[in-house]
Amino acid sequence: MPRVWRRVRLDGPVDLAHTLQGGQAFRWRRQADAFVGAVGARAVRYQAAPADAVDAAAWPRATRAWHARYLGLTAQDEAARRRLAKDPVLAPALAAHPGLRLLRQEPWETCVAFLTSANNNVLRIEKILAALAQKGEPLDAPFAARAFPAPEVLARVPDAELRRMGLGYRAPFVRESARMVARGDVDLDALRGGAPDEVRDALLALPGVGPKVADCIALFALDVGGAFPVDRWVLRAVSESFFEGRPLTHQAAREFARLRWGDDAGLAQQVLFHALRVREAAPGVRRLGGKQPSASRDAAALPGAWTRSSS
DNA sequence: TGCCAGGTCTGAG
């Protein structure tokens, strides 16, 4: 099957490093000044646009729209950002990271990624997903890229092999979830755009999926903007920024977010998470951009991004 | 060398 490589200019500030390797997605690789990976059945290469790049109307609109959606560069995303900017407490963090976007990823891959993320660290999550991806179809690209293996495929991988990939005790979770999704017991696509509570409850049926992972899948893959995943970082951020550091339950943090930000809670979550992690520069956290992260560096947002994708 | 990692599951109270 012939592949056409297209080069598309995307508008809007995108901080590729922080967006693609900031804990939302785990399969992007840095290649010189670009990021290579796969989204669904497309191999993709993202790169900051040259400063003198000019837009061209002839470039394929559909492809551009597709990438704009994936990278969180739609008009809706901009609107959400503007609304959140009115929150005086959130505004500084938001302004400090103008290029941080909310990705719209593939549901099944996101499901497995965050199943894997529980009680795990980013480096290991990346390695495990890379190993799992070897079960997927290779994509035609000038770099190594594979589609993420379908649930039917993962459901057939023996438990011992999954463990060998580093999944450990999560192996049966992945296998059983794969089986359930393959059977249609949980229809991920049907949950797209649903109400946060309903989507979450539906996802909780999957083994290894608890409240936090469910909200991650809802937010990063199912267009549930009001989903507010509460992990240790976000819990801390909410407590410190809004409750003077008082202890807070996960549920309380989530309800607070829903009340304060409504359908924009998810983007707020990403901003809070990212701001805290950058501030901490915690050990084990990848040094983004290969340098000390800093607000000024972030503020120098990229004017756009080039993409290549087979179509 | 231990501790820790974008939690979840389980059993006890």
Add this chain to the structure above:
DNA sequence: CTCAGACATGGC
């Protein structure tokens, strides 16, 4: 219903 502990694995 709330709440410790356990939980595979490997990086730091």
